[in-house]
Amino acid sequence: MADTMISLRDVTKRFPGAARPAVDRLSLDIEEGQTVVLVGPSGCGKTTTMKMINRLIEPSGGTIEVDGTDVMRQDPVRLRRRIGYVIQSIGLLPHRTVAQNIATVPTLEGWDRARTDARVRELAGMLQLDEELLPRYPAELSGGQRQRVGVARALAADPPVMLMDEPFAAVDPIVRARLQDQLVGLQRRLRKTIVFVTHDIDEAIVLADRIAILNIGGILEQYGPPEEILRAPANAFVEDFVGPERGLKRLALITVSDIELEEGPVVGPATPAEDARRMMKETGFGWVAVIEDRVIRGWVDEPMLEGKDRVEDASPRKFGAYVTPADSLRKALDSIVASRTNVAVVADRNDRYLGILTLERISREIRVPS
Amino acid sequence: MNELFDWEWASTHLDLFARQLGQHVSLTLLAVAIGLLIALPISIYVHRHRRLYGPVTAVAGVLYSIPSLALFALLLPFTGLGTDTAEIGLVSYTLLILIRNTVVGLDGVPPDVKETARGMGYDDRQLLWRVEIPLALPVIVAGVRLATVTTIGLVTVTAFIGKGGLGFLMLAGFRNLFPEVAVLVGLVLSVALAVLAEGLLLAGQRVLAPWSRKGVAGA
Numbered sequence: 337m338a339d340t341m342i343s344l345r346d347v348t349k350r351f352p353g354a355a356r357p358a359v360d361r362l363s364l365d366i367e368e369g370q371t372v373v374l375v376g377p378s379g380c381g382k383t384t385t386m387k388m389i390n391r392l393i394e395p396s397g398g399t400i401e402v403d404g405t406d407v408m409r410q411d412p413v414r415l416r417r418r419i420g421y422v423i424q425s426i427g428l429l430p431h432r433t434v435a436q437n438i439a440t441v442p443t444l445e446g447w448d449r450a451r452t453d454a455r456v457r458e459l460a461g462m463l464q465l466d467e468e469l470l471p472r473y474p475a476e477l478s479g480g481q482r483q484r485v486g487v488a489r490a491l492a493a494d495p496p497v498m499l500m501d502e503p504f505a506a507v508d509p510i511v512r513a514r515l516q517d518q519l520v521g522l523q524r525r526l527r528k529t530i531v532f533v534t535h536d537i538d539e540a541i542v543l544a545d546r547i548a549i550l551n552i553g554g555i556l557e558q559y560g561p562p563e564e565i566l567r568a569p570a571n572a573f574v575e576d577f578v579g580p581e582r583g584l585k586r587l588a589l590i591t592v593s594d595i596e597l598e599e600g601p602v603v604g605p606a607t608p609a610e611d612a613r614r615m616m617k618e619t620g621f622g623w624v625a626v627i628e629d630r631v632i633r634g635w636v637d638e639p640m641l642e643g644k645d646r647v648e649d650a651s652p653r654k655f656g657a658y659v660t661p662a663d664s665l666r667k668a669l670d671s672i673v674a675s676r677t678n679v680a681v682v683a684d685r686n687d688r689y690l691g692i693l694t695l696e697r698i699s700r701e702i703r704v705p706s
Numbered sequence: 707m708n709e710l711f712d713w714e715w716a717s718t719h720l721d722l723f724a725r726q727l728g729q730h731v732s733l734t735l736l737a738v739a740i741g742l743l744i745a746l747p748i749s750i751y752v753h754r755h756r757r758l759y760g761p762v763t764a765v766a767g768v769l770y771s772i773p774s775l776a777l778f779a780l781l782l783p784f785t786g787l788g789t790d791t792a793e794i795g796l797v798s799y800t801l802l803i804l805i806r807n808t809v810v811g812l813d814g815v816p817p818d819v820k821e822t823a824r825g826m827g828y829d830d831r832q833l834l835w836r837v838e839i840p841l842a843l844p845v846i847v848a849g850v851r852l853a854t855v856t857t858i859g860l861v862t863v864t865a866f867i868g869k870g871g872l873g874f875l876m877l878a879g880f881r882n883l884f885p886e887v888a889v890l891v892g893l894v895l896s897v898a899l900a901v902l903a904e905g906l907l908l909a910g911q912r913v914l915a916p917w918s919r920k921g922v923a924g925a
Contacts, residue, residue: 392825417827427822431840431917441826473917489826499825 341368341497341529342389347398349384349554358384359554361398366546368496369527373544375534376577381554382533386499389531390419402497417441420490420498420528424505426482428474434485435470441493459488462522480511487519491526500532504539516542537578541566541585549574563589583702584666592668593661595701597682597691602627605648609641623677626652630688635677658683661690665701668693712885719888723875727895730871733864734857734903737793741800741853749808750834759809766802774799774863782867792864799860800853807849811842844915851907858900862892872896 343366349359359381366372374382387393388400391412400407407415428437435456436443442452460467463484474482483503490498504512520543523530534540540547541562549557549565551573558570566586569575578585601615601624612624616638623637626647634652644650659668659680671680672695680693716723752758772780777795785791815838823837839846862873870877875892878884912918 390825392821413827413829415827416825419825421822421825423818423822423825425816425818427816427818427820429819429823429837430816431915440823444827444832475917 339368340365341370341403342366342531343399343401344385345399345401347385347388347400347554348396349381349388349393350396356553357396359388359395362550362554362556363398364548364556364559366529366531368529370545371523371530371532371543372546372548373532373534373540374548374550375537375540376550376557377552378535379552380550381552382535382550383501385550385554386501386531386533389497390416390421390499417445417493418495418497420492420495420500422486422490422498422500422503424502426486426503428482428485428489430474433471433473434465434477437474437485438470438488438492440489441495445493455492459491462491463488463518479507480515483507483511483515484518487522491528496529498528498530500530502534503532505534505536512539519543538585541589549577586702587666587669587698588664590665590701591661592659592663592665592680592682592693595665595693595697597693598697600625600679600681600692602689603647604628605633605646605652607647609644609646609650612636612647613638613641621677621679625655625681625689625692627689632658632681632683632687632689655681658687659693660685665693665698669695669698672698711887711890713887715885716887716891723891723895726871726874726892727899728871729869730858730861730873730896730899733789733792733796733861733869733871734854734899737796737857737861738800738850738854740793740797741804742850744797745801745804745808749805749812752805753809753812763802763806766805769798770802772798774860775866778864778867787868789869791867792861792869795864796857796860800857803853803856804846804849807852808842808846811845811849812838814845815841840915844911844918847907847911847914851904851911854903854907855900858896858903862896872899 342364344362344364346361346363347359348357348361350357362381362385364372374385376382384393388395389402389407391407394408402415402419429440432440435453438456438459439447439452442455447455456470457467459465460470465481465484465488469477469481469485474485477485483506486503490500504515507515516539532540532543544562546560547562547565548559551557557577558565558574563586565574566578566582566589569578569582575582601619601621603612603615603624603626605626605628615624616622623635624647625635626633632655634654636647636650636652640650640653641647655677656675657671659671659682661682661684668680668682672678672693678695682690682693684690748762752762774795777798778791781791781794785794819837819841820833823833828837861869861871862876864870865873865877872892872895875884875888879886879889879892
């Protein structure tokens with residue numbers, strides 16, 4: 337069990353003149369190294385909650401601890417330099433070059449030039465920013481590039497905590513998906529404690545280790561891993577917010593390696609046609625996979641075996657596509673629907689046969705709570 | 707032409723022209739510099755304490771609207787003939803322009819830039835000097851440009867209180883103390899000075915704010 341990095345206890349925020357508190361007695365523990373996504377409709381206090389963590393907004397009540405220390409007992413400037421911060425509009429300094437922007441916190445912290453330069457280059461590489469972009473001004477960048485500079489800048493002084501407020505909301509869906517993948521990949525290596533705010537449940541599902549679903553007024557409706565929220569929504573609000581296609585969304589979270597594969601009808605190339613035919617009948621598939629030294633050669637069916645002695649005489653056909661153990665069940669389902677054999681063939685990266693997945697097997701996975 | 711303008715006289719008085727031009731430039735520079743020293747802190751304060759913006763610009767506006775001759779006449783009994791009186795008048799005319807442009811410039815700094823700067827751990831002073839002032843600079847420099855060109859024009863009026871730079875040449879020409887050519891030289895030189903100042907400050911603005919050429923931020 338990892339340590340708690342951020343802890344909110346009965347945190348309340350009342351804005352002057354507002355009838356209801358924006359956040360009302362919210363308690364939440366965020367473990368070190370996890371990505372927690374705060375998600376909810378506008379007015380749910382998710383951004384307010386995030387900004388209370390780095391004291392851009394001061395709570396009216398309750399306590400917030402970061403790494404075991406009450407934020408209200410810390411100098412806000414020192415606190416913020418240990419917390420990376422990215423917002424939707426990014427807010428790059430327009431009068432500073434990309435390199436200077438990335439170096440913002442190192443510069444404030446008084447790093448020497450060599451160390452800062454090395455760090456800027458390292459981050460540019462990490463976020464796949466071409467080095468020739470470094471001397472440019474933010475206005476010369478594309479939306480996706482700006483977003484990545486914003487993330488690089490937030491990571492510059494290697495803060496243990498990152499706050500990200502809808503950082504990908506302003507870019508088009510294709511770029512957004514790529515940035516999300518990149519963040520997931522980055523996080524796998526860096527293991528920061530990330531608090532990510534979005535109103536997009538699909539984005540939350542992709543990024544989160546745990547999702548906190550907030551209702552108007554900062555009411556925590558459910559807090560758990562995405563898979564759990566999709567499988568067992570705590571109440572009607574969560575169910576409604578998660579939206580339709582819960583089953584399909586869950587499939588995206590489960591990988592092929594998570595479930596048991598079926599062996600499938602498998603024969604060697606030297607198998608007599610007669611034996612292959614019998615296997616087709618017994619298994620009910622109407623075809624068999626041809627495997628040689630564990631490597632997939634293809635498949636044959638009844639008509640192809642007509643007048644042939646052995647399976648290999650029928651020149652097996654290639655499968656359209658395989659799925660790998662790391663693929664999601666959603667991809668496997670797609671492969672099933674697209675294939676002529678009505679199964680997804682699972683193989684490792686060297687085309688070695690591992691088994692098959694059927695529609696029945698996958699739908700059982702969606703139905704039965706694991 | 708030779709009957710109208712005494713070029714002979716002009717060519718023997720080049721050192722006079724140079725001296726008056728020098729005085730014109732130094733009166734202008736001093737006025738704009740003092741104006742900035744007064745206007746910048748006031749603008750920064752007013753930017754943070756918004757309620758004061760109205761009263762402050764009202765006072766600066768009143769100063770700006772007093773006819774220059776009248777202002778110099780009013781000051782004479784207190785500060786006498788000379789540089790002090792001239793500068794008090796000249797400086798007071800720069801204030802409205804400089805304060806207004808500086809405040810507008812500071813207002814134009816994008817709120818998301820300020821928010822992230824704060825979120826990354828800039829303190830108030832760093833935010834002001836490293837973010838707000840640099841981003842407001844194109845608008846502030848535009849104010850300096852306008853103030854400078856205005857002051858170059860106004861310096862000529864200080865000829866009535868014994869200064870005047872190039873204005874002295876014009877006044878002396880009107881009063882037939884100098885040949886008419888002095889008026890022409892004064893006029894041409896003061897226009898040339900204004901054009902040159904405008905050009906230099908415009909170039910300076912580009913050097914100080916290279917990012918703004920890309921069409922972002924500021925003016």
